Amino acid sequence: MGDESKPVDGEVNDNKYLTKTAAADAEVTFEHQNAPPETRLYKKRWIIVFLFSSYSLCNSYQWIQYGIINNIFMRFYGVDSFTIDWMSMIYMLTYIPLIFPVSWLLDKKGLRVIALVAAALNCTGTWIKVASARPDLFPVTFMGQFTCSVAQVFILGMPSRIASVWFGSKEVSTACSIGVFGNQLGIAIGFLVPPILVPNVDDLDELAAHIRVMFYITAGVATFLFVLVVIVFQERPEIPPTHAQAAARRISPESYSYTGSILRLLRNKAFILLVITYGLNVGCFYAVSTLLNRMIIEHYPGEEVNAGRIGLTIVIAGMVGSLICGIWLDRSKTYKQTTLAVYLMSLVGLVLYAFTLDLGHLWVVFITAGTLGFFMTGYLPLGFEFAVELTYPESEGTSSGLLNCSAQVFGIIFTICQGKIMDSFNTLAGNLFLCAFLLIGTIITACIKSDLRRQLANQQALAAAALGRSDVQDHSGTSLHPSTHM
16 A cells, blocks of 8 residues: 555655646636637628629619610510510519529538529629620520529528628627619619619610620629629638627538428418518519619600609618618617618508609609618618528528518519509509509508527627626536635
8 A cells, every 4th residue: 555655756746736736627627628619700891792783783773774764675675575574574573483592502512602603603693684786686685684693592591691791799780781782783683773873865886885894894793793702702701700609600511401490380370471571572672773764754754754753762762771770779679660660661651652753743753762762772681680580590591592482472463463453553553553452461560579689699608608707607616626715
């Protein structure tokens, strides 16, 4: 027994030293296990979201560039108004079958791959259109528009994903609003620029020259943005920005099932109600935007340029509404209350617009259209962010995809139905048709349960981190150093 207490060569037999070393090691290990995950915000996040907004702008601009000068393209290509309406509706139709494979690709390959494909397709579509500026080449211009519509599928689901992957919990709604902002600004430019670049002239050769200039400008911008995406766009920051994102990164890719995610979302009652209401609201916006030229020209003949300006007013007001709503959500976290209030005001705005359109005063139409746009277009980022809250930790791309799919379905239905109602009756009847569905959407929105799962995850992570630090302090004062209490 006595020999066991003697140290051998190279061995330290200081019991006091061993006790302190073990205690220190145990304390470091315990504290490391209970420490919150490291988070960091990178300045590059602003470059990423603004670059995304830029190529989203270029794509959404082309959505409405035919519809806002519907009567001019009808004469140039020798087709009817319903055919030109399809130049906008093809964006909606393409989205429906492609959103699910694209959402799966976003989950599997990440943001950079999706961004590269989107920018490449958009660039390709613009150059196809450059070759279509002849009256006998309508199928070519339709092919170009179809290619751009495929690019849109890779774009619409990205704002909420970029916001979650790159931004802090106090700025995700603002970042999502900026992402949507680009799409809205593109629509605004699509309303404003085509009537200016393509005047309603009688000579078809002169008209072809104007159309060709418009297409070349778009192609040049799209090519520049594609090069920027290749050089600049990054998948994700090295260190996650939030505890919720850190937790999401710890989920093993092998354990993730896209089909399982879809099924879980379809069983989420609050989310399904939001999908319906989002589709109703945004579908109405798509219908109003697509048919705006026809509505204005019917009451104010020869006012193609002002029709574009009214469309611009709708979207610019909506961009302001989007940013205000995003900032408000980041500060208040009142997702359901804000969504419901904006939805109700969208209904009020459409009623005002419907009943003032035929008064004979364009300045009144500008005011009521701006009011409509502030709330109806401002609703877009609200729907995205509310969906992410209701569905966390499911993929933001999947939830956004389902929202947008609903919007495209309702957009096609509403555009066709409103167009037929306008042909058979008048613009007032067509707009009241949309008002009825906005009323239904407002009622359904009031029934959505406000289950803010992402906020809860961040709060729990912070609480657990605080509790862990407290436990470490208490533990270090008792268990690890029992001699202090002897």
